[in-house]
Amino acid sequence: MATTAQAATFPRTRFKARAIPRYTIRDRLLFVVALLTFGVAVFYMAGGLLIRAYPALFPGETVPFIGKVLSPLPGPVGVNQPGASSVFNKRVNLLILGLDKRPGDRFEDAYRTDTIMVATIDPVSKEASLLSFPRDLYITYDLPDGQWSGRINQSYLEGFQREGTIAAGAKQLAHDLEFNFGITIDHWMVMDFLGVEGIIDSIGGIDIDIPEELAVYNWWYSDEGGRPPEYVTFYPGEQHLIGYYAVAFGRSRESSQGDLDRVKRQQLVVEAALTKVFSLSLLNDPIGLYNAYKDTVKHDVAAGEMPGLARLLQASRGNLQTYSIADPVDGNPTVYGFETAGGAAVLGWDPENVTYWLNKAFPKTSYSGAAVEIQDGFGEPMEDRDEALGRYLRFAKGVPVVYIGPERTTQATTTITLFREGRRELAVDIAGWMGIPTAAIITKNPPDESYPDVLIAIGQDFILPDK
The missing domain is CATH 3.30.70.2390 (Alpha-Beta Plaits)
Structure with missing residues (x-):
């Protein structure tokens, strides 16, 4: 039987605990970080190559024309960098990794990273930006025993295999981002993208107004998890989606524009989630929130830094801009495919265009x-x-x-x-x-x-x- 999103009666999952544990503010606030960043990149990934990410959800302002304009850029407000240790006067760069982790797998096994992005939070402008990296981007690994080149999604694996810890993998990728692109990482977070549906469920689902061109009809869908495959339909108009169906909607390419329409669907999910987040008091149900993310997020954020980071997140109010380092610039391609001597298909990149995207994401x-x-x-x-x-x-x-x-x-x-x-x-x-x-x-x-x-x-x- 086909399952549809027409009816707004999907049950809202509620997490319950037999005993009420004492969760720290650090635990609870890390959920907020996860929720603010989950939908922007490829937690809806169907396993394919992500060559480009997503346009900005909130385009920047433009200024009046003065003579002939040379493609003016939006002008978000930057912060002092680098500088004092307080998160109130310096930009915070957070490396977010989504592992190719299937149901039943453990975090403690080595995986390549299917999602690589850097979130930068600006305490002056109260804005957050994310810069995404395609998994096949060809970079240089700067390792203790020398340097060699390969896909960026193997950098994490290099560190993990060397020391056998998640932290070592994340730190190696953070180091390689600085080595190749000059991005200094303050903290890292490793996520299980299949846990996104639990996060959405913990806020009671999301409400989306689906336009006709993004509707999906009788699509055979499987999340490769415990639920059996089924036909799903997402009708035009106002829909309430629980986590499972929100993820399914964001993963669908079942329309004439394929990946382009999938990007638009993901934007709808992100916008709906952010709207819901900032219309609620997220700590009203700390048990549900913690259960939603505790098995899907590993991090290195110290407890002493959480109060300041929490204020940054609260001040941002979901004002999010997203970029992909692989996107074209003025119609000129940033990445190009080629085959290495070993036969691997990878993406080379144009340094000038990459510099442009770095300047967009991390303005001075x-x-x-x-x-x-x-x-x-x-x-x-x-x-x-x-x-x-x-x-x-x-x-x-x-x-x-x-x-x-x-x-x-x-x-x-x-x-x-x-x-x-x-x-x-x-x-x-x-x-x-x-x-x-x-x-x-x-x-x-x-x-x-x-x-x-x-x-x-x-x-x-x-x-x-x-x-």
């Missing part, structure tokens, strides 16, 4: 929300001189918004004008990259709000900086 404080305008005063035509500088600032240096302004009267030297004192560090950095003395920065008050923070006027001495 002094650049956050900044706008830079470039005007060409070289005096003779040249192919995209100003746009080449714009791409350098955006991709190589992480300047959030770069505009191409009108051409200007020919001038001998390149100048930098600072219109807002709060952006001085950015102006100083630009001067350093371009070989211009800091003392030569011109400071002016902006005539009106339409002026950029920093104006670069290209002169006849202009040389594009090295990347």
Whole structure:
């Protein structure tokens, strides 16, 4: 018999305990971390290759046009980094790993990681971002006995096999992320993606408004667990889904757009879950919450750090942006497939595009929300001189918004004008990259709000900086 999601009468699973144990605030708050991050990447994975992840759930703001725009970026607020030990004034980077773990398997066995992402929590902007890595990304392992290359999803296994612990596996992958991409990991968390349905059940399920184009009809579904396979249907309109069916809906590719529609379904599940989380007091049922996650999450977060981290999570209110390091940039592919000498199919990557995504996910404080305008005063035509500088600032240096302004009267030297004192560090950095003395920065008050923070006027001495 086909099971459908039409009726909103799926039972809400409630976890019960025979005795009431004393769970610490650390235990309970780790659940919140898990819940805020579970749905963003591939805990709905059907076992296939994840080449790209998901667009941002909440697109950033754009600023008004000033002349010809060069693909302006959203401008989330950054934080001071690195810096003091308090979580209230520094960004916290959390490595989240989802293991390819089947029902009946133990955490303590070695698995490759099917989900690899870094969550970064910003105490200033009250936002959280996640950067995902495809499992077949080709990286260098920096090991105690030397270096060699392979898929990123084997880095965890290298550490685990060397020392036989989950912590060793997570630390090895954290080290390799820093070695290859410069990402410093503060803490790690290892999750069992099959436990997501229990987490959703612990909040009483979720409510989703399914559009017609994302409806699913008579799909033969199995979670490879204890439940027998069945036909499931998810009708258009308002639906209440318990964990099992929420996971099933998010895993479905049964529509014309395949993986693209699956991404949209996952976004609906994430948005619904976050809405539910922040409409409830999550600690009202600590036994149910703890039981939902205790067998699915391992971590290294110290008890003393939990109160501050909890305040960060509460302040974020689910304001989440997601990125994939494998996504194209301006239509240019970031990853490409090739076969290693040993016959393994892997993904190579373009360093410039990867740098772009790193700058998006981990913005520098002094650049956050900044706008830079470039005007060409070289005096003779040249192919995209100003746009080449714009791409350098955006991709190589992480300047959030770069505009191409009108051409200007020919001038001998390149100048930098600072219109807002709060952006001085950015102006100083630009001067350093371009070989211009800091003392030569011109400071002016902006005539009106339409002026950029920093104006670069290209002169006849202009040389594009090295990347």
